[in-house]
Amino acid sequence: MKQLFDDAVAYLDANPDFETFDRLHFLKTYINPLYDYTYQLHRKLGVETVDDINTIAMPQNYHSTQLFTTQFFDAGVYANIDLKSPLTAKRKELGRLLFFDPILSTNNxxxxxxxxxxxxxFTDGLPKSLALNHQGTIQRNAPTVINSVYAQNYFYDNRAETLEKQTKHVIFHKQEFGTDFTEIMDKLNQSETYKKLFLEAYADMGKYAMTPLNVTNSLSVYLASLSSFNSPFDQYVRGEIADIDPAVKRGFNLFMGKAACGTCHFAPTFNGTVPPLYQESETEVLGIPTRSDTANLELDPDLGRWASGYPRDRAEFYQYSFKTVTVRNAAITAPYMHNGVYNTLEEVVDFYNRGGGAGMGLDLEYQTLPFDHLTLTKKEQADLVAFMKALTDNPFANDAPEALPTFEGNPAWNKRKIGGEY
Ligand code: HEC
Ligand code: HEC
Structure with missing residues (x-):
């Protein structure tokens, strides 16, 4: 281990140049193994760990031996729910059914x-999601929910602190589910299967098993289970595959170096959850335009965090500020940004290369993205895209259930479509 430490220091000394420093080599060869060794040493010495002495649950799991694995985090701490219960698997199954069941919305x-x-x-492929009444759209683009649990706040404006609150927003929102818990509980109570599933999944709560709280709880347990760091890139860092396309390697080095993407999209989630404690989710002002062509540019009027509804966010520098979402799985989640303005990752990289909205001439006092141009060559831009594509990992693609619970009292509902009509 000492040898590896010395070698790591020697590598740093030998490679002082910011642009040519091979970050991926350093991560894979030195940092990742040293992370494990340091932990093993800690255990061998018998010194207590941070969670032995800390009474507040930490979002980071000290006992992880790798950086690029979901074990690096404690999803339950982020979701603020108990995932260690022996009933978790049943709750997740129930949550999965509810996630795909249109019975939760007012029109089924x-x-x-x-x-x-x-x-x-876990997106819909649209710039902005359709409104419930089929008239126009809702305000924003649907982000992926894979790995979305790893955040302190949810939604583009950070307005929900927990997944359970996030779920309630959907239920009450006039153009999403347009319903309330009275309607939902009235419906669910007409299904013997749902009753049984709630009783089993929340056996510890007896007659309070089937409650609004457990509708949102089981949905949150399901959301928290949608977590995976097993893309080709993760496998390469962990040494599970021998090699990866050189374009991906160059892309990662650019992402973390010259292109400065990693200053907002932090590893290993590549979202805005800030290391080293991973306790805060950042929002940023990028100056996202209304249209993708660069002529006659106009700033998207969505005020983002400033309009979250919290007085604490009513600061001018939160105008047009949006949550830094993950770039994991970006290859399959187009179109991009809160308004779906960009259709391809190439367009997104071009936007950053030009210094965002302010870099393209928009008058934006508080843009947090540096407005100077990145001067990325065409090849470098392609490398960044190759790297993001290597972060694709969706083991949940076939998660839709085969069938939904039946409603004895209301046969018409049994014709509802798994996953909904739109
Ligand atoms: C009409 C389309 C629509 C429906 C239905 C919908 N969502 Fe969403 N979802 C969105 C959009 C759009 C956003 C981003 C909204 C925003 O940021 O203001 C979002 C955001 C989220 C987020 C936050 C992700 C993050 O990284 O911050 C989660 C989690 C989520 N939805 C889960 C759910 C769950 C669970 C349900 C069902 C109860 C649901 N959604 C139903 C469109 C939808
Ligand atoms: C100043 C912080 C910041 C920097 C630097 C940054 N990003 Fe982002 N990124 C964000 C934020 C915030 C969003 C969401 C913006 C929105 O939707 O309005 C985002 C969104 C994205 C998305 C869209 C994800 C989706 O599903 O819609 C991609 C792709 C992306 N960034 C890639 C990059 C790349 C590549 C770089 C480097 C060239 C980079 N980012 C640099 C903050 C940043």
């Missing part, structure tokens, strides 16, 4: 999966 035609379709990386 729309489920969570209508906008978060598993085969599209």
């Amino acid at each position: 035609e729309r489920s969570c999966a209508s906008c978060h379709q598993p085969e599209k990386g």
